[in-house]
Each structure stands twice: as C-alpha cells, then as structure tokens.
Amino acid sequence: MNLYEYMGKSIFREYGVPVPDGYVVENLNDVKAFTKPVVIKSQILLGGRGKSGGIKFAKTEADLKKGVTELLGSKIRDYTVSKVLIEEMIDIKKELYVSVTLDRTSRSPIIMATSQGGVEIETLPRENIFIKTVDPILGYSDFMAREAIKFMGLSPEVGKQFTGILRKLYEIFEKKDCELVEINPLVITGEGKLIAADAKVIIDSDAIFRHKEFNVVDPEKTPLELEANAAGYSFIELNGNIGVIANGAGLTMATLDALTLHKGYPRNFLDLGGTDNVEIVAKAFEFVLKANPKAILVNIFGGVTKCDTVATGIVEAKKRYKISQQIVVRLSGVKEDEGRKILSDAGIEAFPGMMKAIERVVKIAGGN
C-alpha cells in the first residue's frame, strides 16, 4: 500500500529523519496564519506532481489562500485532491536521492543512493547509482553509508547526517514492513543541513495485520474494489465491458489476456481463489454486476474448486440477482460433466475449453 507524502513524513518524524515543518489541511479554514514562504503540495499518489500543477508556492498570505483554494478539490489526471501539505520553503543547494527497497532476485533489501536526486531514479544511468545489497539476517551497518558517501563525494559534515538518515531509513524499512522507503529529493540546504523534501513509503499489504497504525483505506483502490476485497475477493476494475470470474490469479490474468487478444475488453479481474463453497461463487456476481458488464465470462479449471459447486453457485446467482446479461461458462477439471449438466439444465452456456468460451463471450459483447 502506497502512503501519501504526509503519512510518510510523519513516520520520518517519528524515527528522527529531518523533514520540513508543515501541516495538512482539508479545507481553507484550517490554514494557519502566514508567517514565512511556504510550498503547498497536493497529497496524491502521482509521480511528477510538480509538472502536473499539483505543487504551488506562496510568498504572501494571499498566495497561500489562493493556492490552497485552487488545489483542494481540483483534479490532477485521475486524482482528486482532498488534502494539501503546507510546508516551510527550504533553501535548496543540492538534491540527493536515497532509498531502501526489496530486490526480488536476491530476496534481499537493497540500498540505493545518488548525488543526482530530484529526477526519477529509473532515468539515471546505472553507473551513477550506488547500490548495496543487504543480507537480511546480518542487517544494516554504518559502513554501507560510508561507501555511499564516498561514491557520492559528500563532505564530512553532510556525510555524518547522511549516515544517521540511512540508518533510520533501514530501521523504518524493517520495522514498518516496507516495500520501499524513498527520499527524493534529499536536500542539502544552503546551511549544509540534510532534509527530506519528499517521502515515498510503500507498506507490504500482507503485513498490515501487524501494523494497526496503517489500518487506513488504500487510496489507490476504487470503492467497488474495496467492497469486493472486504468480502474476500481479489478484484480489480478495468475499462472494458466483459465481466470476468475465474479461479487462481494466474488463470484469471490468462483469461484477461486471451480476451484482449480476441479484441474483447474485460471489465474486471475477479479471482475466486480455491473454494468449494456455493455462496462464495454466487456472491462474486454481486461485484461483477455492480460494474455493469455487457456479458459475463466464468472460466474455471476445477481442482479444490469443484465444477459442480461453481455451476450451482452460478445458477443461484442468476436467480438471486435476476441477471439479464448473458453468462458464458468454461468448466474443466474436477466434476466438469456434473457442472456442465447443472448449467445446461438452467439454460446457461457451458464449454469444456477456454478458447471456445472466449470466442463466444467476445461475440456477445460486441468485440471482433
């Protein structure tokens, strides 16, 4: 789960990583009296906010009010701004970059740092970035910071601060179950102080159970996604018109791919998971129907999830939700013959092979 900048910065503050003085507002009335120049930052999860007009600067009280008024409620690409962070303006002399993240291949944390901060790290040549793999059992040690300092050519005064910051970032990465802790830019001020001008923190969603402090609504999910997730379904909204229910994440993705290759357009991703429960199958339709698809495809390879259970669930859903859209089903695997008989008795089309079902549903939904 991606955290907003202000949430990341509050973790930084808690752990002693220096951040600019600032506060968050949701409406104009909460804006404090103007005392010094500030920057007003939209709290949205979009890289390159500045270029998209999501960041404003205020040198006067009037600027501040105008900036907050303009940003709150505005739409930046797909994001509506509901909160802004008002922070003291910092005197930027140089911008660095530092992060701790997961390297999947070594199954280990990696530290990345560069003296060319302020731009997206992916755009930099690999040789300009300091990269250190950390053994998760041995953990972090300050020599890693020293290596980074030498690589970046930092002065001893700045280097000392950098070591403190990196040590704390690694501590946050471990203690808060992070996928990523990133400061970009990490600013060297005119006075030679290091300060985190931005904060990007991603928490492992699977670890939220042991971090009640992050028990917040995932800002990147749609209301329907949140509702379906709460009911136990892995569900993602997409832009097409064919509702999809399948079992297993891989097979569900493969179903979306096959539809797309046939010029069909999936409306959603819904993975039933492994279940042998009629109600779990029936209830899945509730969320697919809320997405208002033109037709529905169910693609099941039966194992733990038995085909007759799925068929019974589909028949139940059709009755319960008075489904008017055409449902095309592919059933293969454990109890497939029983399952297809249940469906054909209820007047629902069922195929043994995936490709036939894909072709059929695309035809109904009006693809090629």
Place this chain on the structure above:
Amino acid sequence: MSSFVDEKTKVIVQGITGHQGSFHAGEMLKFGTKIVAGTSPGKGGSKFMDKVPVFDNVSETIHLKPDATMISVAAPFVKDAAMEAIYSGIKIIYILTEHVPFHDSMEIVHNARRMGSIVLGPNGPGITAVGKCKIGIMPNKIFKKGKIAVASRSGTLTYEIVNAITEAGMGESTVIGLGGDPVVGMNYIDVLKEFEKDDETEQIVLVGEIGGSNEEIAARYIKENVSKKVVAYITGRSAPQGKRMGHAGAIIEKGVGTAESKIKAFGEAGVKVAEYPVDIPSLLE
C-alpha cells in the same frame, strides 16, 4: 531420479488438522506420498486418517527422519513454522500459505540457505514428481508420467497447462510451483539446474507472469547453460501498470516486470512463447 523429491521422500505436514491441511494431506496419501507424520500444536497423540501420527511439535517427528515438510498454517504463523522446520534440519520446506509478509519470507529463505535447507513458495501449489511424490494441492488426476518438467509462478494456470500436456498424449516428470509472491525460495534458475541434471526430464516448460525480472534472468541463463528444449507461457500481457494482479508478486512497477520484456527476453534466448496456455503442447516435440 527426479528433481527435489521422489518415491523415497518422507514428508511431514505442519498444520495437518486444519481445514486445508487435512484435505490436501488426504489427497497426497491417495497420490502415494509417504507422509510419515503431521503436526498440530495441542493435537499431539492423535492419528490422521487412522494411520498418520500427529505430534505437537516438529522436533518430536525427527526420529521418523522426515526429508520434507509442507507448511499449511495461517500467514502470521508461517515464519515460526518454517523456523521450526529449519531448526529440525528438514531439507525441503514447501510453504503453501498465501499473504505471508515478504519480510518474513526473506528471513525464512536466508536462514534456510545458511542451514542447508531449500524453501519452495510461499504462495505456491506444491511440487509433484509424477508417479512418486506429491507435496501440495495440485489435483491428482491431471498428471501422466512423462518427460516434461514444468515450473510456474501460479497454481490453477499450471493445472491448465499440465492438463493440456497430458491431453496431448505427453506427460510430466516434475511439476514445481515456485509461488506467486515477490520473495520466494526458488527462482527459475534454481529449478532449471535441477531439470537440466534430471535424466527423466527431456523438455522444460516455464510459466511466468508479470512482475520482477526473474524470467529475463532465466532467459539469459537458458541461453548459456540449458541444453534441453525450453518453452514458455507468460501471463499478464493485458495487465495495467501499478495494479497487483491477484498475486502479491504480479505487478508492473515503474515499467519493470512487463510481459513484453519477458517475452522478448525468451525470444532472444530461443525459447518459444505460447500465445495461449493451451498452445504449450504444440510447441513441444
């Protein structure tokens, strides 16, 4: 010879009395897997299906000399269960559980490596040496003894492909679910080394998906090190950037982990990539 497990492998099931654990342990017994014991804290002294002894702790099973364990406990308890297995010297640890925090998985994998154990999963369907040993939840009836090894990051999609191979009149040697998480114990290269050595394997199928770059790394490895024929299927071509497609590991981040990149890497290594899962048999010889 098979890869990782065979007819002699003695298996224990951690969490044998749970809903999932008991169902799948039963299916494993039907398959012919040698389950020598199960564990379930507080249920020690009972018998599973009237024949498999159940113990409270893994340490009490050591006299039975287990080679492998299947862990099927809830996500918050997986790290402890895996540590218990590592401390008991069990050499092959298969973790079925989904939603294990990856910080736990990192610790498990690195601790296991130091102690000479192998971890498979988390979040995978298991490993099957056809006709010999099955650990996990793959349906028994899809397999037929043959010469094709399969390694995959997903579950149901693996069954679909194995079933297609079987229906095409071919068969499988070893089928391995690597797991759908960002951190898993074995990557493609680890299993490719085994498949290359295995005299019962003639051809190899890799089933990949979006997220990370292990497919690209595998492709480069195959070009240099694998003499057997390898074919692949990659899912997630239509997935949007930044969305986690069901598996914790199936996500395109900052442009890394796209299906296009993986398909291209395989192409450059001479590995044919099927457009649809059911096309895999037609790419095999």
